[in-house]
Amino acid sequence: MTTETCVRFAEVGRLQLGERDVPRPGPGEVRVAPLAVGICGTDARILEGAYGARPGTILGHEIAGLVAELGPGVDGLAEGDHVSIEPHLYCGTCRYCRLGWEHLCPSKRAFGVHLDGGMAGSVVVPARLAYRVPAGVDPVVACMAEPVGCGIHGMDRLQPMSGLPLCIIGSGPAGLMLLALARLTGVGPIVVLEPDAARREAALLGGADHVLDPTDEGWRDAAMAATGGHGFDQLIEAAGSPTGLATAIDLAARHARILVYGVAHPDAVTPVRANDIYARELTILGAALNPYTHARAVELVGHLGLERLAPGRYPLPAVEDAFAAQRERRHLKVVIMPNG
Ligand SMILES: [Zn+2]
Ligand SMILES: [Zn+2]
Structure with missing residues (x-):
């Protein structure tokens, strides 16, 4: 086997299914054969041109697979190990890297965005970015360690307090993962706002105490009633x-405390009243990416009930259909299966 199939981001609006030479791992690198690669909002934004990716890059940053080949000098991993990939490289020398905030590195590069990712027969990454997955975790679940790591970072930022109500706005894949993480913290009641019926159902199954449709009249009164009329002490925009x-x-x-977690369109503007933030002493937090959370994510990912997302599975050649499925919300999560 010298060539393999891959999916490249050709240009805005166009994916390209092609062949390439099987890449070889250099010193300190491993070649991983991806078994499951999640498609997420970032991939959709790349395709529509709202998230800068390098044209020609092989997509896919939510990757679980089997170690297929070790480069020189790699230890701690063996061929056949089931691993999850942490898909970011940081420069290590900029102001942010040197302050310990590598995920805010202006020169960061991501596999599947700027570097060739997982929608291919193989992906080559530094061995330190391949984390062994605990036995018994389905690759389709394990590939969600990347977004779960982002969720863990979000919860680290929010620092939710047990015994106090939490509102989650949106129960797409991100909101559902945050819901699963929130359940572990003892917050409550958890109220989820979601206009899509299938996603509301998933939030109920995921353990939300109340799930409300924000297009229904009276949703706000119902949400406030769940807090005894005080409002929510912690909220997540997902x-x-x-x-x-x-x-x-x-x-x-x-x-x-309000966590801004959902990835809004870069040009989207929303009016807020500064006086609300002042007078109610609100704290508004962002959370981007997954710094130093991947190890925890890999341990947790099998314990969050994510099988319930029942990901739609698509082979690599069906990538166009898989992106369409993601756009049309045919499933709660869409996963590409590059190696059968
Ligand atoms: Zn993603
Ligand atoms: Zn840097």
């Missing part, structure tokens, strides 16, 4: 909606 932050501020109790 929809990436232009209005989500305004909704969160509207529902916030005094002294509340």
